Amino acid sequence: MRLPALAPVAAAAASPLGLGAAAAAVAVTAMCLRSKELKPTVKGQGTAWNSAVLSLCPALTAPYRLPALLNNGHVETIFAAWFRKKPHVMYDREIVHMPDGGAVALDTEDLPAAKRLPDDAPVLILLPGLTGGSEDSYVQHAVVHAREAGIRAVVFNSRGTSGSPVLTAQFYSASFTGDMRNVVEHVRNRYPRSLLFAAGWSLGANIMTRYLGEEGEATPISAAVAMCNPFNLPLSDSNFKKGFNKIYDLNLARSLNRIYKEHHHLFEAEAAAPNGRPYRPDVAIKAGTIREFDDAITRIAFGWPTVDAYYAGSSSSLSIPDVRVPLLIIQAADDPIAPKEAIPFDAIQANPQCLLVVTPTGGHLGWCGGRGGVTGAPWTDAAVSEFFSAARQLLAQPEFAAAAAAARARQPLGAPGEPAGVYTLGETTHQAP
Known part of the structure; x- marks a missing residue:
């Protein structure tokens, strides 16, 4: 069987130009396949924590x-989306109701007894991107890597994503940290002896970072990672209008649209109700851009006067x-969706809690230079x-005793209890696609 990479060579050899074209094709193929060494850059204050982490x-x-x-943001983004292999994780699913009547789905890896982690293992809450969920390849790989490190991953599937139910006329948004806050409390109560971590990608990273800023020292999260964070939503919105x-x-x-169509009737009924929110379901169902959808649904759901105000404030x-x-x-310098220009370098440098790693390539949710190869x-x-x-x-070492004590202090006292209005509907087991 002929390798696909050699197809241009064979075609060139059969052309009227003969061996000259074949030699050129060989040169182009070799250039495309030749590996390039890349090195991330790191920015942050030289604190004891950051130095120890590095x-x-x-x-x-x-x-x-x-x-x-693959040394191109567009190519790497598309290649990862199409060709990255999935571990095909089996999940236990928990449907958790929110105080406003909505619900989210939390997925935890379903493991045989011999592989299950202890009850006090650290827990990592994962927040996928805009329409992502536990079925996505990058999320499944993160679940497996967390387990191999002795950390239990819980995938937070926002309303409507990955089959999470939509029970009210409300989607999540870049500014909606309410569900995040309730999920964190729910997970903390379920695993009261565990350190809590969080990691988010893209819009999930934006929501997680907003949550951390709002909660400050009160959050039960002990450490977090944000990847492909769009950071500046007006700039990211403007970036969507450029070229490819x-x-x-x-x-x-x-x-x-695919998620929304299943729940279109809820928003139609809300818009038609005498005191309902003035959604524009006819626009949302055929929206051709994220901005159109956000203007018709998202900014109205959360009370923003305009979509630009929503982006600026979120x-x-x-x-x-x-x-x-x-x-x-962690950001990629060539990310076409979360552009480098949106990274708040000065604010990150000024906060001793932050450590920024920028890779020269990676695209959006790409980073195909992993140990397992490009797929x-x-x-x-x-x-x-x-x-x-x-x-x-580090949290367990004496020199970081203060941080460890603060983490312990954030654990619940007495019997665990759900945040007001939050409760578990039921549990199922399902195979990720």
């Missing part, structure tokens, strides 16, 4: 190799100064696992 997490600064063909980025905007809008760059727990931020787990998985393992170790 010494314990070699993956954060070590060079990695990537075929030259319009394709991402259209695809994400279609993903929103940017997690505003929250960075108020983060009070260790936050590792394996993202490069970030090893770095994130090392970070949380380091956090676990």
Whole structure:
């Protein structure tokens, strides 16, 4: 069987130009397949914590190799979305109701008794991107890597994503941290002896960072990681209008449409009710951009007067100064959806809790330079696992006793109890696609 990479060579040899074209094709193919060594850059204050993290997490600064063909933000983004292999994780699903009548789905890996983690193992809450969920390859790889590091992953599927039910005329949004707050409390009560961590991608990272800023020192989360965070939503919205980025905007809008269509009737009924919110369901169901959908549904759901006000007020760059727990931020310099220009470098540098790692490539949710090859787990998985393992170790060491004591103080006293209005509807087991 002929390798696909050699197809251009064979075609060139059969052409009227003969061996000259074949030689050129060989040169182009070799250039595309040749690996390029890449090295992340790190920014942050030289605190004892950051210094210790960097010494314990070699993956954060070590060079990695990537075929030259993938050394492009668009190519890497699309390649990862189409060709990254899935571990096909089996999940236990828990439906958790929220105080406003809505619900979210929490997925935890379903394991045989011999592989189950102890009850006091650290717990990592994972927040996927805009329309992502527990079925996505990058999420499943993170679940597996967490378990291999002795950490229990809980995937937080927001309303409507990954089959999570939509019971009221309300979607989640970039500014909606209410569900995050309730989920964190629910998980803390379920695992009262465990350290809590959090990690988010894309819009999930934006929501998580906003939550950390709002909660400050009160959060039960002991350390967190944000990846591909759009940070500045007005800038990201503007970026969607440029060139090939319009394709991402259209695809994400279609993903929103697919989720929304199943629940269109709820929003129609709300818009028609005498005192209902003035949704525009006729616009939402055929929205061709994220902005159109947000203007028709999201900003109305959360009381923003305009979509621009919603974007400006929901940017997690505003929250960075108020983060009070260790936050590792990983961004790709060529991310077409979360552009480098949106990263709040000065605010991150000014906050001793933040550590920023910028990779020269990676695209959006790509990072195809992982140890498992270009179709394996993202490069970030090893770095994130090392970070949380380091956090676990540092919080237990005497020189970090104050941080460990603060983490313990945030654990609930007495019998665990749900936040007001939050309760579990039921549990199921399902196979991720």
